[in-house]
Structures are given as structure tokens and as C-alpha cells.
Amino acid sequence: MGTFIQLVVDGLATGSVYAALALAIVLVNQATGLINFAQGGMAVLSAYLAYSFLQLGFPLLLAILVAVVLSFLLGAAVERLLIRRFERGDPDTAIVVTIGLLTLVTGICGWLWSYNNLQFPSPFPLSSVDVFGAVVSVRSLGTFLATIVIMVLLQLLFLRTKLGLALRAVADNPVSAAFSGLPVGRLLMVGWGFAAALGAIAGSLVAPQLSLTPGMLDQALVYALAAVILGGLDSPIGAVVAAWLIGVLENLAAVYVPFIGHDLKIAVPFLLIFVILVVRPQGLFGRKVVARV
Template identity: 75%
Template sequence: MGTFIQLLIDGLSTGSIYAALALAIVLVHQATGMVNFAQGAMAVLSGYIAFTFLGFGVPLILAILITVVISFFVGAIVERVLIRKFEQGNPDTAVVVTIGLLTLITGICAWLWSYNNQLFPSLFPNQTIALLGASVSVRSLGTIIVILAIMGLLQLMFVGTKLGLALRAVSINQQSAAFAGMPVGRLLMVGWGLAAALGAVAGVLVAPQLTLTPGMMDTALVYALAAVILGGLTSPVGVVVAAALIGVLENLAAVYVPFIGHDLKVAVPFILIFVVLVVRPQGLFGRKTVVRV
């Protein structure tokens, strides 16, 4: 039983890393209708910005807050200068642009800070507590709690605020939103800015666990996209649940399913994606799109 609890908690901790990035992807999609493949690289850039402030002796909390604000403006500028030129065009072109942006940001991070692993301090103490026979990291618990709080705030914003409703309206139909008097351009910038700020939070939460490198988020991005597909692009709650499910099932399968083991556990999320897409193409919590013809 202790082993099972340990695997469960470790899976939730790993899933929280995927969830942090998946929430930022959902936020961009809810605001613009796009899937941002550069979200992981933007989170890494934010991590390096915070790391630079720490090098100047800025306290950790203050460095993170400053980084979140800077990341908001970086995301807004990226949308205004680069992404806006492709938002009304072919969706495939926009996807390629975000992949190119991922490569560019990763290269910039490597150029400025090198590929060496950098130790990043954690917001939470590096201690463990005993829980039902398992050893639980305080840092992991803190990360899970922060992600759940962000999920709740995002869900509240999209459902219960004028900003959230406006962002959803713009993502569904920009022309109709413009005719209704909404400032579409500013809303798109705000959407990307908020996603970049959320990515900054993800970056500073993940960096202490993975160590800070330009490619820190590459693997996490794959799992985050899997969580987005499983949970649904329209549901912050859904992607967090899906990310937790991926983390837990991956751990359990590696130990309790002999033919999978640790070598093939990476296949678990893709098997889940296949099953979900066959049964429920919009994702576990996503809304089915109805098109009038």
C-alpha cells in the first residue's frame, strides 16, 4: 500500500508540471483560437529572466513577481509584432510560426545563458513528510496546490468575468466580436500576455525540479499537449485532471504492468489519447463544436 501511495503522489507531482504548461496552452487557445507550441520555450525564457534577477541579489519572491510582469509584456509584444500577422491566415502557417518561435527562443536562451544546467531555488522547502506510509516532498505538494489554485482562477475568469467572456468571444469569432464593439487587438495581446505570465509561473515551479536548461520544457511540452488533447482545449479543469491522470497512470503502469515497465511508460499518454479520441473527440471535458450548414 505504501508503494501505491508513493507512486500516486509522485504521479500527481509529475502531472502538476504538465498541467502548468497545459494551462498556458489552453489560455492562448481560449484567447486566440491558436495552439502555441512555443509555450514551453517562453516558460524557459521566464525562468532565465528570474534566474538573472537572482544573480543580482533580488529576493526569490520579488524576482518571480518581476518576471511574471515582464513575461506578460513579452507575450503581448510577441502577439502584436509576430503572431498577429498570421492569426487571420492559414492555421497550419500559424502552427509553423509558433514552432519556429520555439526554436528561436531556445537558441536565444542557449546563446545568452549556455546549455549548462543551472540550479534554481525552490519556493518551497526541500523536505519530506510521511503520509500513509509514503514519503511526500513538500515541494511537490506546494507545486500541486499552486497549480490547483491557478486552475480555479482561470476557470473563474473564463466563466465569471467580462474579460474571460470577451476572450472566449474573440477566440470563437473575431469578426463578430469586433462588430460587437470589442477591442479585439487588445484582447489578443492580453490573452498572450496572460499565457506568458502563467508560463513564467510554470517555469519557476518546474526549474527547481528539472534544473534550468534551454531544453528544460521540451519533454514536458509533449505531455502538456497530450493533457490538452485529453482534457479538452476549452477546459482548464479538464487539462489539469488529464495531466494528473497521465502522471499517475504512467507511474502505475511502469511498476504494475510488466510488459510496459519504465522503458515503455512514455506510450501510456498516447494510448490514452487514442482511446479518448475514438470515444470522445472533443476531450474528456471539452465542448462539442456545432457548425450550422
């Protein structure tokens, strides 16, 4: 029983890493209707910015805060100068552009800061606590709680604020939103800015656990995309729950399913995607899209 609880707790901690990135992907999709494959690279770049401010003598929380603000401006600039040229065209073209942006950002990080592992300090203590017989690091617990707070704030943003409703309207139908008087271009910039700022927070939470490298979030991005598909592209809660589910199930499968083991546990989220898409194509918490004909 103790092993089971430990696997579940570790899975929730790992899933929180995926969830932090998945929330940023959901935010971009809700604001622009696109899936941003460059989200992981932008989060890593933000973590490197925070690391640079730390080297200049900034306190940790201030360094992260400054990186969040700069990331917001960077995300807005990327949307205005690059993504906007492709938003009105074929969605597949815009997706390819984000993949190219991921490669570019990763290369820039390697060029400026090298590909060596860098130690990024954690905003949480490095001690551990006992939870139902399982050993949990305070750092993992802090990431878990921070993910919950961000999830709730995003859900409130999209469902309870005028800005969130405006972002969703622009993503669903930018033409109708423009006729309604909404500043479509400005809202798209704000959406990308918020996603980049959220990525900065995610990068700062993940970097102490994985060590800071240009490819730090490459594997996490795969799991985050799986969580977004499983949970629903329009549901922050769904993305987080799916990320936790992936983290827990792959841990349990690695130990309790002999033919999977640790080598094949990466197949678990893809098996979940297959099952969920067959049973519920819009995801666990996603909305059905009804098109008038």
C-alpha cells in the same frame, strides 16, 4: 499498498508539472484559438529572467514577480509583432510559426545563458512530509497546490468575468466580436500576455525540480499537449485532471505492466489520447462544437 500510494503521489507531483504548462496552452487557445507550441520555450525564457534577477540580488519571490510582469509584456509583444501577421490566415501556418518561435527562443536561451544545468531555488522548503505512508516533498506538494489555485482562477476568469468572456468571444469569432465593439487586437495581446505570465509561474515552479536548461520543458511540453487534448482544449479543469491522470497512469504502468516498464511509459499518454478521441473526440471536459450549415 505503500508502493501503490507512493506511485500515485509521485504521479500527481509529476502531473502537476505537466498541468502547469497545459494551463498556459489552454489559456492561449481560449484567448486566440491557437495552440502555442512555443509555450514551453517562453516559460523557460521567463525562468531564466527570474534567475538573472536572482543573480542581481533580488529576493526569490520578487525575482519571480518581476519575471512574470516582463513575461506578460513579452507575450503581448510577440502577439502584436509576430503572431498577428498569421492569425487571420491558415491556422496551420500559425502553428508552424509557434514551432519556429520555440526553436528561436531555445537558441536564444542557450546563447545568453549557456546549455549548462543551473540551479534554480524553490519557493518551497526542501523538507518532506508523510501522506498516507508515502513520502512527499514539500516542493512537490507546493507545486500541486499552486496548480489547483491557478486552475480555479482560470476557470473563474473564463466563466465569471467580462474579460474572460470577451477573450472567448474573440477566439470563437473575431469578426463578430469586432462588430460587437470588442477591441479584438487588444484582447489578443492580453491573452498572449496572460499565457506568457502563467508560463513564467510554471517555469519558476518546474525549474527547481528539473534544473534550469534551455530544453528543460521539451519533454514536459509533449505531456502537456497530451493533457490538453485529453482534457479538452477549452477546459482548464480538464487539462489539469488529464495531466494528473497521465502522471499517475504512466507511473503505475511502468511498475505493474511488465512489457511497458520505464522505457515505454511515454507511450501511455498517446494510448490514452487514442482511446479518448475515439470515445469522446472533444476531450474529457471539452465542449462539443456545433456548426450551422
